Amino acid sequence: MAVVFDKPHALCDVATTYCPGCTHGIIHRLVAEVMDELGIEGNTIGIFPVGCSVMAYKFFECDMVGAPHGRAPAVATGIKRALPDSVVFTYQGDGDLAAIGTCETVHAAARGENITVIFVNNTIYGMTGGQMAPTTLPGQVTQTTPYGREPEIQGYPVKVCEMLATIDGTALAQRVSVDTPAHIREAKKAIKKAFENQINKKGFSLVEVLSTCPTNWGLTPVDALQRLRDEMIPYFPLGVYKDEAVWNKEEKAD
């Protein structure tokens, strides 16, 4: 019988620790499929963050290194500078990347560091039980914004792709979503490009993936996807914010 659908090799054959309906699983699969397609698993080092994906070292078959909260781009920089021909990616949530790790993110981009960053934005701190994140939307109820986020008190969400698009060292800043099959296909293309950019030494590449957190949003998985469409995409529009090689400009990708 012909196999029409299989587990990517770069994904470990274990159950993940993610909640039912969480879209981390889809994003993991896309990263693993890209590793398979590019044949890079054996040369790749992944950095797992602090947050829900802190267990990602159990899910990817490539070598994995744990970073302190927010420091994944610095750890990735250390590895990439030590082994310039390896493929290094970080997998970070919004609290990790856009709050405690903003400095590391911005400066890795400014250096044009040849790394790939998968940024999962679900507008909440999931692992710690649903506190306000740097990307929590105005009005969004969380454990630490029980009356909804009030910009006058808690300020505004951070728009990571828009911010990084202003930085000279950024080669790719693209926001995608995984709420529909069409969006998932688009997300995979972006993730693949972010890895190809690194292989072709084009500069810092980040893909922001809008993601759901049914558990901490207090919604069913289906309603959570609807919220992503109705509330998140209007505030965080999908699209390519920057796509321009920083280094190695003449060499074409692929």
Added chain:
Amino acid sequence: MERVLMKGNEALAEAAIRAGCKCFFAYPITPQTEVAAYLAKNMKKRNITFLQAESELAAVNMVLGASSAGVRTMTSSSSPGISLKSEGVSYLAGSDLPAVIVNVQRGGPGLGSIQPSQSDYWQATKALGHGDFQLIVFAPASVQETVDMTIRAFEEADRYRMPVMILTDGFIGQMMEPVTFSDETPKIEPKDWAACGHKGGRKHNIINSLFLQPDELEASVDARYEKYETIKKNIHDAEIYMCEDADLVITAFGTTARVAKSAVNQAREKGIKAGLFRPKTLWPFPVEELNAACKTAKKVLSVEMSKGQMVDDIRLALNCRIPVEFFGRNGGNIPTPAEILDEIVKISERGL
């Protein structure tokens, strides 16, 4: 073998290159500036990576990355910067990663001063970060010792897979002395645990300090402490000077020990039987050596550039068998031989 006149910080940087340090990450701070400047100047011709990080946090985590990848790596800073690095140092220890951390101490707390100090003794030997762990801590007292200890630090870090600290200060870092470098090239063992890509040839390597199950974390910490017991047996070193018949043993490390040695000589000229005990390793603390040095001692005087930190370890190592007194200067002040001699005379007059 070549003999050259060098600043402590520059000699330290040169020693790191010779020890096979491939990646150096740091953030500017006085008085460690020359370490970074020397490495920046030499990076291209000596084939090493120097990257000035955006923060101390980033620098130490770049070290964590490079160490995970399997190369020899180092960061240097001074007291306030070391506080910031403490997060990364705890992760290095918890992930069993080798690294060399240099603290060219200055006065504290807070922004403190930029003059030499020894007030990070507790931080270095007791708690450079959260959780149960230790660093091996070397305390050089000369430029030559800075070189020798830096080379050894890389070896011990690799041997025991843990962070090692060179605890020096703004005085030794800034002063010039003649120094000799060995021509030996280091023998670096391959690291089969490194996260450098499995190349399809092995199971994936994981560098991690997370253990959500209490029993797993306890087993991991216990195993590390068993390793520390081996280290305690293998690494302990001290200079013992004129202690054979000493009534009063002065204990001091680093810069302070140099000054204290002059005071001991002057005390001897006055007929006071003084001696000097200088630990070269602060963790593990040279307990046996101290007890051997204090065989005839009736009193011990700990001299430090702090409000008294090593003095705790002196009392513990002697099991409070001998009265231990303290004299120190802080804020960036170095005690003078006359001040220490004065203290020795006072103790002697009160009766030994």
